[in-house]
Amino acid sequence: MEAFTTHTGRAVPLRRSNVDTDQIIPAVWLKQVSRTGFENGLFAAWREDPSFILNNPAYQGASILLSGPDFGTGSSREHAVWALQQYGFRVVIAARFGDIFRNNSTKMGLLPVILPSEVVERLQAAAEADPTVEITVDLAEREVRLGSESWSFEIDDYTRWRLMEGLDDIGLTLRHADDVAVYENGRQPWLPTTV
Amino acid sequence: MGRTLAEKVWEQHVVRRADGEPDLLYIDLHLIHEVTSPQAFDGLRMAGRTVRRPDLTIATEDHNVPTVLGPISDPVSRTQVETLRKNAAEFGIRLHPMGDAGQGVVHIIGPQFGLTQPGMTIVCGDSHTSTHGAFGGIAFGIGTSEVEHVLATQTLPAYRPKTMAIEVTGELPVGVTAKDLILAIIAKIGTSGGQGYIVEYRGEAVRKLSMEGRMTVCNMSIEAGARAGMIAPDETTFAYLKGRPHAPADEAWDAAVEYWKSLRTDDDAVFDKVVEIDASTLTPFVTWGTNPGQGAPLGSAVPSPEEFDDPIERSAAERALEYMGLTAGTPLCEVPVDTVFVGSCTNGRLEDLRAAADILRGRTVVTRTLIVPGSMLVKKAAEEEGLDQVFKDAGAEWREAGCSMCLGMNPDTLKPGERSASTSNRNFEGRQGKGGRTHLVSPQVAAATAVTGKLTAPADLA
Known part of the structure; x- marks a missing residue:
C-alpha cells in the first residue's frame, strides 16, 4: 500500500447523499478478476449524464472527493475503492461513511476523512466557486486546510500509523502467528470444519 | 456489570489485545464466492502465502451464475467462475460449483449445512454476511483485502463496534412478516442509524420468528448501516441446527447446547444505544x-x-x-x-x-x-x-x-x-x-x- 502522509490537491464537490457502492462501481464491473482497470467504471451510470460533475472539464485532475453524508454504503465491494484510486482520488471527505467502505479504504491507502456536514458544505462551496482551489489533507496533523482555514479530523492512532507507513496488515498479523496457534489449540471442540 | 451477547462472542475470539491496536479476532468460518475472491488469491500467490485453514473455508458460485440450465454465456462471468474453481483446487478449499447439489447463495448454504452456529465469528466478502448473526454469532462483510487477510491468517484486526439493542415489543399482526419488520426498522433509524454498531434484535416479536425470519432480519442489518446484526440463540435455533450435516452430534451436541445457552445478553448489561419499535403497529411495508x-x-x-x-x-x-x-x-x-x-x-x-x-x-x-x-x-x-x-x-x-x-x-x-x-x-x-x-x-x-x-x-x- 502506498504511504499517505499529506496530500494537497483540487477537489470535486459531489452534492449527493447515500452514494452507495453500486453507484461508485456498478456490479457489471465486478466480473473482472484483475485489480486494475476500474477507473472507467467509476460512477459509470452517472457519468453518462453530461452534466454530472465528473464530466466538467474544470474538475479534471482533482484528487479529493467532497461527498454528501453516507458515502460508500451498501455492498462490501472493494472495487469501489480501487475505482476511486485508479481514477486519481487520494481522499474522500464526507460527514459519514459506510463502515465496510471506510475499512476497505484504509486497507488500500485511500483516506476517508470524516468532517461535520457544515464543513463539508463549506469545502464544496469553495470548490464550486473556484475549481482550481487546493485543499490540503494532512494525516500527520489530522487536519484539513483550505487557505487560512483549518479543521481537525479524528482517526485512530493505529490506522493513522499504518497509513503513514504504508504497512501491509497481513505482514503485521503474521508477526503474531504464535498467538494464533495458541488460540487455535484452545478452540471449542465442537466447532465445525468444512471438511 | 453484565455483558451483551456481542461482547461475549467478541471476547471469546480475541487472539491478541494490545494497547492502541485493534483486537486480533479469530475467524471460525470464511465463506467465499467468485466475485470478491480472485484478487485475494492473487495476493496470496504474489506474496508466496498459503491458506492457513482451508478446513474453515467454503466456496460457492452464486453471484454470476445463470438461473436457467446451461453454461455461462458471458465470457467475463465464465472466466470469473473458472478462476474460483482454479483457486479452490490450488488451495484445497471445498467448492460447490454450478450444478452441484449443495450449490447456492453463500448466505443460504452456510446455515443449511449447519456450518453457521451460535457464538461463531463468520466473515465473507459480501455485506449480507450479517445474515448468519441470526444464530447468535458475529458475522460481517469484508472487502477483498480482508478476504486475503483471513485466507492467510484466519484472523482479522478489528475494533469492537459499539452495541445497539433494537427492542421489538408486541407481536407482529397476522400477515406482517420479518421483511416488513426489518424494512420498518430501517425506515425508522435510517441507512446510517447502525453505523459503528453491532445490532442485537430482541423482544417478543423477534423470539417468535422462525430461523428463516430471523435470517431475513439480520440480513438487512447492513442496510441500516450496521456491519453485523445478531439474535440470541434459543430453542428455535437449536431445533433448526439439530441433525444438520455439520452440527455437533451426540455428546458434543449436549456440550455445545450448554454453551450456546450462555450466549445471551446479561440482564444488567448496558447497550450503547437502545431503539424500540412496536411490532403490533406494523403493516406490510415497501x-x-x-x-x-x-x-x-x-x-x-x-x-x-x-x-x-x-x-x-x-x-x-x-x-x-x-x-x-x-x-x-x-x-x-x-x-x-x-x-x-x-x-x-x-x-x-x-x-x-x-x-x-x-x-x-x-x-x-x-x-x-x-x-x-x-x-x-x-x-x-x-x-x-x-x-x-x-x-x-x-x-x-x-x-x-x-x-x-x-x-x-x-x-x-x-x-x-x-x-x-x-x-x-x-x-x-x-x-x-x-x-x-x-x-x-x-x-x-x-x-x-x-x-x-x-x-x-x-x-x-x-
Whole structure:
C-alpha cells in the first residue's frame, strides 16, 4: 500500500447523499478478476449524464472527493475503492461513511476523512466557486486546510500509523502467528470444519 | 456489570489485545464466492502465502451464475467462475460449483449445512454476511483485502463496534412478516442509524420468528448501516441446527447446547444505544425510493419531499422520486409493476417460497415473475412439496439457484424504466439493471403484486 502522509490537491464537490457502492462501481464491473482497470467504471451510470460533475472539464485532475453524508454504503465491494484510486482520488471527505467502505479504504491507502456536514458544505462551496482551489489533507496533523482555514479530523492512532507507513496488515498479523496457534489449540471442540 | 451477547462472542475470539491496536479476532468460518475472491488469491500467490485453514473455508458460485440450465454465456462471468474453481483446487478449499447439489447463495448454504452456529465469528466478502448473526454469532462483510487477510491468517484486526439493542415489543399482526419488520426498522433509524454498531434484535416479536425470519432480519442489518446484526440463540435455533450435516452430534451436541445457552445478553448489561419499535403497529411495508431507508407502509402514499425537514433528506427524496418515476401523493398500492422477483439471501429460503406459493396457488400472474430458490437444496425441497408446480401453473418462472436479479450480475436484469417488486435487499439506482426501478417487499407482497400488476398486500386480493 502506498504511504499517505499529506496530500494537497483540487477537489470535486459531489452534492449527493447515500452514494452507495453500486453507484461508485456498478456490479457489471465486478466480473473482472484483475485489480486494475476500474477507473472507467467509476460512477459509470452517472457519468453518462453530461452534466454530472465528473464530466466538467474544470474538475479534471482533482484528487479529493467532497461527498454528501453516507458515502460508500451498501455492498462490501472493494472495487469501489480501487475505482476511486485508479481514477486519481487520494481522499474522500464526507460527514459519514459506510463502515465496510471506510475499512476497505484504509486497507488500500485511500483516506476517508470524516468532517461535520457544515464543513463539508463549506469545502464544496469553495470548490464550486473556484475549481482550481487546493485543499490540503494532512494525516500527520489530522487536519484539513483550505487557505487560512483549518479543521481537525479524528482517526485512530493505529490506522493513522499504518497509513503513514504504508504497512501491509497481513505482514503485521503474521508477526503474531504464535498467538494464533495458541488460540487455535484452545478452540471449542465442537466447532465445525468444512471438511 | 453484565455483558451483551456481542461482547461475549467478541471476547471469546480475541487472539491478541494490545494497547492502541485493534483486537486480533479469530475467524471460525470464511465463506467465499467468485466475485470478491480472485484478487485475494492473487495476493496470496504474489506474496508466496498459503491458506492457513482451508478446513474453515467454503466456496460457492452464486453471484454470476445463470438461473436457467446451461453454461455461462458471458465470457467475463465464465472466466470469473473458472478462476474460483482454479483457486479452490490450488488451495484445497471445498467448492460447490454450478450444478452441484449443495450449490447456492453463500448466505443460504452456510446455515443449511449447519456450518453457521451460535457464538461463531463468520466473515465473507459480501455485506449480507450479517445474515448468519441470526444464530447468535458475529458475522460481517469484508472487502477483498480482508478476504486475503483471513485466507492467510484466519484472523482479522478489528475494533469492537459499539452495541445497539433494537427492542421489538408486541407481536407482529397476522400477515406482517420479518421483511416488513426489518424494512420498518430501517425506515425508522435510517441507512446510517447502525453505523459503528453491532445490532442485537430482541423482544417478543423477534423470539417468535422462525430461523428463516430471523435470517431475513439480520440480513438487512447492513442496510441500516450496521456491519453485523445478531439474535440470541434459543430453542428455535437449536431445533433448526439439530441433525444438520455439520452440527455437533451426540455428546458434543449436549456440550455445545450448554454453551450456546450462555450466549445471551446479561440482564444488567448496558447497550450503547437502545431503539424500540412496536411490532403490533406494523403493516406490510415497501420502499418507494432508492435507498432501503426510503420506505413506507403499503397502505400509505408516495411521500412528498416537503415532508422531510432535513435539506439533505429532502433533496435525496426529490432525486429518488425522479429516478423512480413516482409522483408524491400517489397511493403506493396504485404503483404499477412489470416484474416480480422472489429470491436472494434475504428471502430465498423454503419458508419464503412457501409463503409466495400460498398466495399464487390457484391464481395467475400478470407480470414477468421470477422465482429463484436460494440454493439447490431449497429448490429440491420446494419441488418435493410441489411448490414448483404451483409457480408454473400460475405462470411464474421456476429457476435454478443463485443471486440472480438481486444484483443483476447474471442475465436476470431489469431494462431501463422497468419496475420490480423484489424480495431482495437493495433498491439502489440501477441495482437490478441500469435504469431499473426497484421496490423492496416481502415474498407475500411480491406474490400478491404478481397477481394484480400493482403493489398489493395479500389481504387485498380478491
